[in-house]
Amino acid sequence: MGKQWDLFCRVIDNFGDIGVSWRLARDLAARGEQVRLWLDDASALAWMAPQGIPPGIEIKAWEQACRASLGPLGPQSPSDVVVETFGCELPEAFLHHMAEQAAQGHAPQWINLEYLSAEPYVERSHGLNSPQFSGPARGLNKTFFYPGFTPRTGGLLREPGLLQAQTAFEPQAWLAAQGVANQAASGERIVSLFAYPNAPLPQLLAALADRPTLLLVCAGQVQADIQRLSLPATLRLHALPYLGQDDFDRLLWACDLNFVRGEDSFVRAQWAGKPFVWQIYSQDDGAHAPKLEAFMDLWLTQAPAGLASQWRAVWRYWNALAREDAGAKRLALPDTAAGSAALAHARQWRENLASQPDLLSQLNAHLLKHSHKSS
Numbered sequence: 001m002g003k004q005w006d007l008f009c010r011v012i013d014n015f016g017d018i019g020v021s022w023r024l025a026r027d028l029a030a031r032g033e034q035v036r037l038w039l040d041d042a043s044a045l046a047w048m049a050p051q052g053i054p055p056g057i058e059i060k061a062w063e064q065a066c067r068a069s070l071g072p073l074g075p076q077s078p079s080d081v082v083v084e085t086f087g088c089e090l091p092e093a094f095l096h097h098m099a100e101q102a103a104q105g106h107a108p109q110w111i112n113l114e115y116l117s118a119e120p121y122v123e124r125s126h127g128l129n130s131p132q133f134s135g136p137a138r139g140l141n142k143t144f145f146y147p148g149f150t151p152r153t154g155g156l157l158r159e160p161g162l163l164q165a166q167t168a169f170e171p172q173a174w175l176a177a178q179g180v181a182n183q184a185a186s187g188e189r190i191v192s193l194f195a196y197p198n199a200p201l202p203q204l205l206a207a208l209a210d211r212p213t214l215l216l217v218c219a220g221q222v223q224a225d226i227q228r229l230s231l232p233a234t235l236r237l238h239a240l241p242y243l244g245q246d247d248f249d250r251l252l253w254a255c256d257l258n259f260v261r262g263e264d265s266f267v268r269a270q271w272a273g274k275p276f277v278w279q280i281y282s283q284d285d286g287a288h289a290p291k292l293e294a295f296m297d298l299w300l301t302q303a304p305a306g307l308a309s310q311w312r313a314v315w316r317y318w319n320a321l322a323r324e325d326a327g328a329k330r331l332a333l334p335d336t337a338a339g340s341a342a343l344a345h346a347r348q349w350r351e352n353l354a355s356q357p358d359l360l361s362q363l364n365a366h367l368l369k370h371s372h373k374s375s
């Protein structure tokens, strides 16, 4: 019997919070753990999880964890691990419940799962403890767990069997199942688009006009916006419905180039081993600019110089961080076809990441190492 996990997720905006939490919950359940996933808004699961809720996962309403009458979660299922995603702040009633458990000699291990970044502070902050000196959780300890791209971070979510599933994947059959006509023989480039509404769409269309292209556009505002623009004659546009998370992954595997955003699709694009362009979640204080640069520095370390400068220009342009530059008046995409340097680099980056332990294995190792301190 696995551990009992309580995962807390607040949907701030978009789908990243629930997307990451849902992946983590599924990965836990697949490894035999028991998960209660507490959500303040579960509506996105209707499309993200079309097969329903797998055994081992229970969806709970956040509101229920706020009730003082929550009571013990049951002697059969006290929390072993509590995960607060992205500093979402646990309800006070639940903190009381954790303290009660601790008083009975079963203190849950408490993890704050942080946002993903390649910035240097991540290695410094990963694994830091925050002992609680006041409030309902006094006496408990919270540990900061940082995902990341290097061995001194918590790594990335990567469920067992992911790379094998990709190897067995048949893109043409998958595309046909989505109702996309097969024009592989014409040498058509296949591109996916998942972006924020401020992306420079006309410039993207211009950049894609140089060869026959199938553009698979994800559901949402951008899909409506791009359909109002005039399309190059060489471009076939296909509007996708909201896909289940597994099919979203397959979309990335099927394409020659993926435009992704936020956090979870950004990670999945890296696991796809295909060239990609990341649109970072923009912050009012501009904190996204150094975050984008830090990732590019790491990601491009082993890329050939020409490719590295092409990618930097494309990514900065796509993120509105260099449109004033003389050299970046338009989006100039690198070649991403079979045999290209961009594809070789994407594969080599994936290999580098896959040589590091995945996030959940690292989290479990951390919990095991520290379990004696909290029991």
Ligand code: TRH
Pocket: 012, 013, 014, 015, 016, 017, 018, 019, 020, 048, 194, 218, 219, 241, 242, 243, 244, 245, 246, 248, 261, 262, 263, 264, 265, 266, 281
């Ligand atoms: O939706 P996002 O922009 O989420 C963002 C980021 O997480 C950001 O860091 C955070 O601060 C902000 O939300 C609040 O992009 P992201 O992270 O890629 O999440 C999208 C999720 O939706 C991901 O799990 C993939 C999933 N998805 C599908 O499953 N099917 C689909 O059709 C689409 C379009 C997305």
